[in-house]
Amino acid sequence: MVLFYRGNRVECPVCSSKFSSFLPYGRTNPRPNALCPNCLALERHRLMWLYLKEKTNFFTASYKLLHVAPEHCFIPRFEALPNLDYITADIESPLA
Numbered sequence: 001m002v003l004f005y006r007g008n009r010v011e012c013p014v015c016s017s018k019f020s021s022f023l024p025y026g027r028t029n030p031r032p033n034a035l036c037p038n039c040l041a042l043e044r045h046r047l048m049w050l051y052l053k054e055k056t057n058f059f060t061a062s063y064k065l066l067h068v069a070p071e072h073c074f075i076p077r078f079e080a081l082p083n084l085d086y087i088t089a090d091i092e093s094p095l096a
């Protein structure tokens with residue numbers, strides 16, 4: 001799937017991968033250009049990542065973070081941040 005979208009028209013800020021476009025996403029009326037083929041980040045995830053990166057000290061200051069209903073695209077990246085004391089929680093997801 002990733003090879004099919006090879007290109008550099010769009011870049012996912014979460015995983016820094018470039019593609020010709022993002023994948024469509026949505027059950028009844030799929031949005032075009034929505035899902036990152038590599039890390040599965042959606043528009044809201046890319047916006048949140050950019051906000052944290054550009055407008056906060058999230059990546060440098062020490063924080064204790066309880067991530068409820070964690071998004072798959074963020075878990076390994078937040079776990080790798082040495083400044084975070086990071087834990088996840090969810091009622092059903094085995095990811096947390």
Ligand SMILES: [Zn+2]
Pocket residue numbers: 012013014015016017036037038039040041
């Ligand atoms: Zn991505």
